[in-house]
Amino acid sequence: MRETDAVINARREIEVCNACRYCEGFCAVFPAIEQRRDFTAGDISYLANLCHNCRGCYYACQYAPPHQWGINIPATLAEVRNESYAEYAWPRPLARTFQRNGTLLSLAAALCLALVLFLGIRLNSATNFFGAHGTQPESFYTIIPLPVLQAVGIASFGFSLLALAMGARSFWRDAGPRDKVTPSALGIALWDVLTLKNLGGGGNGCNDNSEAFSMRRRYLHHAMFYGFLLCFAATCTGFVYHSFLGWPAPYPFLSLPVLLGTVGGIGLIAGSVGMVAMRFADDPVPNVARLRGGDVALLLLLALIAVTGLVLLAVRATGAMGLAMSIHLGFILAFFLMLPYSKMVHGVYRTAALLRRAVERTMKPLGGE
């Protein structure tokens, strides 16, 4: 991590916290601060990615603006976090994708959509593309052949996974050497990720736009996250059905892949739309307005993937299937391609940060009472 203005400002604020320590019960960030006395840029990036942005520490801070010190940890760490996404982006030149991320993400979605639609219509006869295929086996692949689907899917997703892994490696190294990762540390980190324990100020909830605590954000994130996982599980089951059991899609409404996808899709829509709404109702002070575009674009893309998936399910036996499928796949392609260049990376870095925290949990805090 470079010594940017955001890092320098974060260091000043973190050093105030280290002398204060009133917020140590809120989340993992403060105990991690207390174990240090000097903060490298890598340390600050680690702390920034450990922060879940619940804003508890902002409302609790006696030095928050308009106090002259203007301590605003959630906003300050959000700035650093966004810079860290660019810092660890792989390949390096793509760091710039985090500058106007919302615009870029929207453009990518539009382009992928146009591309898939264009190819779908160009390479199919109109009767085939707009024809009703019923629910006969392999109906989807009459529009886009399965090998093409698989090749593009695996290539785009595979590259993204590689890019994410490279980013995670840079992040891990940047925060300096650590003890060995033990199975128990892995377990703790996994639990923290799955429960979002740190999102909600010591178990009371987040501060959305006032001093009052609320679990809304945590539940919406859960709906989105687990919805996403169910959709992913639906895809995997479909893959197993097709490749190993010889049962090609489409599957009946009460089949496992369709049920998983439907429930997951609804969760994804509820979660992401809810989070977009909250993003507009939030208190602006502990937030960074500039970053809203990227967050909202990603949430909307996720919602659109789910919506078009459900639409596809509804119209799959009709002549609209070709169109619905192309749109759905267009959004998915954009998502796969932009995975390492969108807010989605927060999942990787936050997980890595939680793992690092779990590894160092037994270290003693520095300084006395």
Add this chain to the structure above:
Amino acid sequence: MPIRDKTYDVLVAGGGNAALCAAITARQAGASVILVESAPKAFRGGNSRHTRNLRAMHDKPNAVLTDAYTEDEYWDDLLRVTGGNTDESLARMTIRASSGLFGWMRANGVRFQPSLTGTLNLGRTNAFFLGGGKALVNAYYLTAARLGVEILYDSEVISLNMDNGAVRSIDITWRGFPETLHARCVVASAGGFQANLDWMRQYWGDAVDNFVIRGTPYNRGGVLRNMLGQGVAAIGDPTQCHAVALDARAPKFDGGITTRLDSVPFSVVVNRNGDRFYDEGEDVWPKRYAIWGRLIAQQPEQIAYSICDARAFPLFMPSVFPAIVADTLEELAMKLKLDPAKLRDTIDAFNKAVKPGQVFDGSKLDGNATEGLAPNKTNWARAVDKPPFYGYPLRPGITFTYLGVRVNDKAQVLMDNGKPTGNLFASGEIMAGNILGKGYLAGFGMTIGTVFGRIAGQEAARRARN
């Protein structure tokens, strides 16, 4: 906006912990309540917004406190710090009531940190608020608003107009404009007067210009002075205040907890002239923390410098301001604007006087002392000779003043003739001198405020509704 022709059941003057506890309790007892806070919303909550814990008696471990802390032990601690300058019956009543506070506090929105076994030495006696005092104050304001307490910010109580031992009307300014309000009962919870430098100057002279006020600039003692001017009985020494050693670079007001410096026991402390003036190693820091403010206040220009070397530097909590660092003592002296030759002499003399002693141990009185100095350092004395050298400038930081109004066990304010006022109550710092006449016990300020706030709210509501 205050309602002019309404007669409120209870008016609460102040907006910190004691005021909020009184307002919430009175409202829960069915009274109509208005709370008048002189600070704007962003700075509401007085010194309470800078606190972090309260001290509570308990017979067995609970969710927030380890072990046990009995009434007698609590009382002994209080007796020790006050040197007997307390009222035993009020004190014991407060101590006993402290054990029952958690349920009420939780029900009204306060959250605690889970008890931390072992690591914090206060984990046994003191319960820590999750997020600190501002989070507590936020929770109480939310509760008060939800219950329908009317809250005025930017509004100062100017005068409680008393007649025949009772308050008849209350003059306030509401956003700078004068208003007169009426209430059947009044609870005064407006804190001490430490932020009123002109009042402080009466006792301390121009030294106050070099004092730092650790908490809110709004505790100017207006309500206290107004009551005392109308025949209310005073308690506590007006010339005394709780003063600690702070980093001299602290802001004049509202610097809070982070500007404190724990470096003294591991340092050599000199004044402007480069001379040592007190035993830095007299006792463990929490026990000596509060005498250093006064010591520094007595030095020329009310400033001192804590000097240590690379060995001592990691031993204490970091201050919020970076230490001033230099490779030689002379260079450090220049940076601190001290006479380099003089500082060198003082440190050389100190280093020579260090007796070869026992193993150094920062966690207890280790007996490593100097010999033949005036004054000697009696613990943790170790040559200051490993560069780099670190320096911190120190000033007196004022936490609160001791002067207050006399109350009885119903939180009723007493008149000079010893009779209780008919409808005037007090809670918090403004009456803490009844129990804490001298010294300080960590976390006791919030305990007094909570216990007496609840009593005052209860009694005021009862009286108003009869």
